[in-house]
Amino acid sequence: MKNLKFRIIPLMTLLILLGCDNFVTVETPNSQLTGSTVFEDSNTANAAMVAIYAKLRDGGLLSGSTSSSSATLGMYTDELIYFGGNDENTFPLFTNNLLPTTSLVSQQWNTSYHQIYCANAVIEGCEYSTALSNAHKNQFIGEALFVRALVHGYLVGVYGDVPYIISTDYATNKLEERMPVADVYEMMINDLERAVTLLPDAYVSPERVRPNRSTASALLARMYLYVGQWAEASNAASAVINNSLYVWEDDIDAVFLKESSTTIWQFSPKLEGNNTDEGELFIFESGPPPYIGLSSELFNSFGTNDLRKTHWIATISDGTTTWYHAHKYKQQSNTGTSLEYSIIFRLSEQYLIRAEARARQGELSSAKEDLDKVRQLAGLANTTAVTADEIVAAVMEERRHELFTEYGHRFFDLKRNGLLNTVLPQVKPGWNTTDQFWPLPENELLVNPNLTQNPGY
Numbered sequence: 450m451k452n453l454k455f456r457i458i459p460l461m462t463l464l465i466l467l468g469c470d471n472f473v474t475v476e477t478p479n480s481q482l483t484g485s486t487v488f489e490d491s492n493t494a495n496a497a498m499v500a501i502y503a504k505l506r507d508g509g510l511l512s513g514s515t516s517s518s519s520a521t522l523g524m525y526t527d528e529l530i531y532f533g534g535n536d537e538n539t540f541p542l543f544t545n546n547l548l549p550t551t552s553l554v555s556q557q558w559n560t561s562y563h564q565i566y567c568a569n570a571v572i573e574g575c576e577y578s579t580a581l582s583n584a585h586k587n588q589f590i591g592e593a594l595f596v597r598a599l600v601h602g603y604l605v606g607v608y609g610d611v612p613y614i615i616s617t618d619y620a621t622n623k624l625e626e627r628m629p630v631a632d633v634y635e636m637m638i639n640d641l642e643r644a645v646t647l648l649p650d651a652y653v654s655p656e657r658v659r660p661n662r663s664t665a666s667a668l669l670a671r672m673y674l675y676v677g678q679w680a681e682a683s684n685a686a687s688a689v690i691n692n693s694l695y696v697w698e699d700d701i702d703a704v705f706l707k708e709s710s711t712t713i714w715q716f717s718p719k720l721e722g723n724n725t726d727e728g729e730l731f732i733f734e735s736g737p738p739p740y741i742g743l744s745s746e747l748f749n750s751f752g753t754n755d756l757r758k759t760h761w762i763a764t765i766s767d768g769t770t771t772w773y774h775a776h777k778y779k780q781q782s783n784t785g786t787s788l789e790y791s792i793i794f795r796l797s798e799q800y801l802i803r804a805e806a807r808a809r810q811g812e813l814s815s816a817k818e819d820l821d822k823v824r825q826l827a828g829l830a831n832t833t834a835v836t837a838d839e840i841v842a843a844v845m846e847e848r849r850h851e852l853f854t855e856y857g858h859r860f861f862d863l864k865r866n867g868l869l870n871t872v873l874p875q876v877k878p879g880w881n882t883t884d885q886f887w888p889l890p891e892n893e894l895l896v897n898p899n900l901t902q903n904p905g906y
Contacts, residue, residue: 530738
């Protein structure tokens with residue numbers, strides 16, 4: 450429980466000793482709901498935010514690593530097949546044998562709450578600062594509120610009821626109780642609504658690697674959708690879609706390039722010339738796959754004429770057996786100049802959010818227009834769905850094909866529609882109804898007596 454006091458670190462000392470990736474150097478105790486740091490000028494505040502994005506990119510549920518939500522929740526549902534060994538960190542996901550002692554369970558909990566701690570440190574540091582301008586305060590607080598909401602969103606989606614941490618006070622945080630899912634979403638929405646008012650419309654960098662107002666609106670649209678606030682979801686998505694910064698791509702091969710005009714927010718690689726961690730994770734050139742591959746069930750669910758089947762999926766065969774891998778990102782090595790960044794939010798999701806929200810409100814013709822916008826890029830004819838229920842079902846199928854291997858959309862869509870226990874038992878032997886939530890890590894239960902375990906564990 451070291452280094453919990455407020456500190457002011459000169460910028461040059463900070464950069465020399467720590468580097469941008471390690472700005473926040475608080476050693477947290479066993480429970481990761483801790484810490485505090487303060488800085489007093491715009492350069493250190495900016496360095497802190499840059500470091501948070503590096504942390505998100507390099508570890509946790511939003512990274513492109515083997516522990517990312519793209520990989521873990523893909524294996525946990527029907528998107529990905531595991532080909533690795535009996536590695537305790539990932540194999541239990543595929544076989545539905547997660548335990549409170551599984552290292553991945555505590556790794557994701559700890560990493561996520563540390564990222565939240567870093568966001569809270571920025572918020573507190575800016576609020577207490579007497580040196581930052583109001584414009585800088587608004588920028589950094591808005592970004593940190595967005596990050597806090599984003600990471601809590603993944604925690605509540607995976608673990609269910611979780612503490613919503615809004616400070617760096619260890620004495621308070623170490624005893625926080627689990628908050629009901631509905632209350633977590635309410636807290637997230639409050640944070641995002643505030644972030645929308647604070648963040649500028651313009652990006653602070655030309656490559657869209659820092660969130661702007663539309664990025665917060667994009668996540669807000671998703672959260673409104675998840676809680677069934679259809680009008681609000683439609684309006685938030687429209688705020689993004691109608692922003693002239695975003696221009697629809699007519700070339701399906703341009704969607705995942707770093708300059709794509711449909712990108713809302715993305716992570717730049719750690720080094721110039723590198724590309725995405727997702728490319729390294731998913732691409733393989735010979736079979737069997739060294740780690741994971743797309744399920745044949747997902748591959749076969751695409752229509753024959755769907756361009757995503759041929760442009761976003763690669764087929765590998767040894768002449769006897771065929772395997773598939775995600776090929777949204779084409780690069781898996783250094784290309785001298787980076788060609789692809791990891792895209793976290795993009796325009797297609799906003800059209801699908803608005804299509805679903807409109808259909809659920811009875812705005813059927815406009816819902817179909819939004820759905821068909823996505824289908825047309827994939828080379829598909831307009832939807833034949835007619836009724837509200839048919840359009841919603843068509844949107845769900847489109848989300849499956851448009852957003853596969855992108856940060857767990859399939860898992861969250863099945864869960865929010867009450868379909869996990871209908872769909873997954875057909876493809877994942879051993880699936881139990883209690884598997885809809887991961888267990889809380891055992892070590893967290895030991896250090897915080899106010900936490901309780903999920904049923905079934």
